[in-house]
Amino acid sequence: MxxxxxxxxxMCFGVRNAITLANKVAATSQFSVLGELVHNNIVLDELRNKGVHFANSFQEIRYDTVMITAHGCSQKTIASLQARGYQVLQSTCPLVRYVHKTVRQFVENGFHPVVIGRRDHSEVRGVVEDLDEYDVVLTAEDIFNLKEREKYGVVSQTTQPINYVLELVNLLKNRFPNSEVCFVDTVCxxxxxxxxxxxxxxxxxxxxxxxxxxxxxxxxxxxxxxxxxxxxxxxxxxxxxxxxxxxxxxxxxxxxxxxxxxxxxxxxxxxxxxxxxxxxxxxxxxxxx
Ligand code: SF4
The missing domain is CATH 3.40.1010.20 (4-hydroxy-3-methylbut-2-enyl diphosphate reductase, catalytic domain)
Structure with a gap:
């Protein structure tokens, strides 16, 4: 055989950096991570053994310092943590930050933001939570159900397969031939x-x-x-x-x-x-x- x-x-550099930061902080102080630092139970158990606490919600936060995961979060989440008096540490991957920045620019320029990804994934939630209007799509049916807009600004969750993302972007262009569709490739x-x-x-x-x-x-x-x-x-x-x-x-x-x-x-x-x-x-x- x-x-x-x-x-x-x-492991990618974004995950390695998040784990390095968690280990560094855990060596000198106690903190809670909001959500799973990375989606891997072996890594999470190792960090738990070093005293790192994982909170699934604000109610479960145990310490004064809260770490944001590599998947990032919305500005709303950060503001509400700070308003509650927590010190916020961010291990958000720079490539996830790029998705946030791109979507912000789309909105500033009058594009309706469309995120290709899983709506229940923490990265996608973090991207859309600050927006008033947006769509999250993952299938041809989702594209078919979109409302017609003059200008669409499309990004992708960082971990989607690029070929599939491109198929959906083409579908969107064909579905609304009179609309402007601007796609920025944010697959990492x-x-x-x-x-x-x-x-x-x-x-x-x-x-x-x-x-x-x-x-x-x-x-x-x-x-x-x-x-x-x-x-x-x-x-x-x-x-x-x-x-x-x-x-x-x-x-x-x-x-x-x-x-x-x-x-x-x-x-x-x-x-x-x-x-x-x-x-x-x-x-x-x-x-x-
Ligand atoms: S965006 Fe890509 S590089 Fe960054 S943490 Fe996620 S998978 Fe890793």
């Missing part, structure tokens, strides 16, 4: 690199293992993309979920991982697949005999 790793996989570079590498990998593998948190949007998108090119794609969050049965009959196995998956988890998964490969080889020889 041959094992391949995607050229680009695992690490997402694009991981998506492209996943396609390359899935095309040449019998089985693909995608490692990442169940709530991680970019991991889900990697699973979806790999499934287009490979029939046996498994999404696991940690090494314990890996099963020997996944690899029976496979000659080529690919490994990729979402942008919040730690390097250690990828290494453990790779080692276990190699152990499985050793176990499966004698079976294959016996079967062939």
């Amino acid at each position: 041959r094992i391949f790793k995607a050229t680009h996989l695992g 570079a690490p997402t694009k690199q991981r998506q492209d590498s996943a396609i390359e990998l899935a095309k040449q593998c019998d089985v693909v293992i995608v490692i990442g948190g169940r709530k991680s949007n970019n991991t889900k998108e990697l699973v979806n993309t790999c499934a287009i090119y490979c029939r046996r794609v498994y999404h696991i969050e940690n090494v314990d979920e890996l099963m020997l049965e996944y690899f029976i009959g496979a000659e080529t196995v690919g490994i990729t991982a979402g942008t919040s998956t730690p390097d250690e988890t990828i290494d453990l998964v790779e080692k276990k697949i190699r152990l499985f490969a050793d176990k499966l080889v004698p079976e294959a020889i016996i079967a062939a005999a």
Whole structure:
């Protein structure tokens, strides 16, 4: 069994920076993070063990200092935290800030903002919460249901696959041929690199293992993309979920991982697949005999 790793996989700089900041602050003081710092339970458990507290809502905040996650949040959220007397620390990824800035510029210039993404994702909520009027779309049906506007300003959640985003932008242009549609590509570079590498990998593998948190949007998108090119794609969050049965009959196995998956988890998964490969080889020889 041959094992391949995607050229680009695992943690991006935005997630690494957020974790570094959390570790640095945790070394000297206590604080709450509003939401999941990153969508990965292994990382979150490690931070909990160092005393970092995670609050799902304002009511659950335990300390005077509150950290905003890599996914960012609205100015409204920051203002209301500050009004309650909290010190706010931001680990918002610069590429998420770019989405906020682009949408602000659209509104200032009279464009109706449209965000391509998942409306329930914290990044998207953070982008739209400051807006009076906006639309969030993710399907052709969503585009079809839009009201006609003179000028649309379109951005994307950073972790959407760019090809799908472009399809929706074209659909919007075709749906409203008399409107001006201005699209700014805000899919982040690490997402694009991981998506492209996943396609390359899935095309040449019998089985693909995608490692990442169940709530991680970019991991889900990697699973979806790999499934287009490979029939046996498994999404696991940690090494314990890996099963020997996944690899029976496979000659080529690919490994990729979402942008919040730690390097250690990828290494453990790779080692276990190699152990499985050793176990499966004698079976294959016996079967062939
Ligand atoms: S996935 Fe992209 S936008 Fe999100 S933290 Fe990583 S680099 Fe930043």
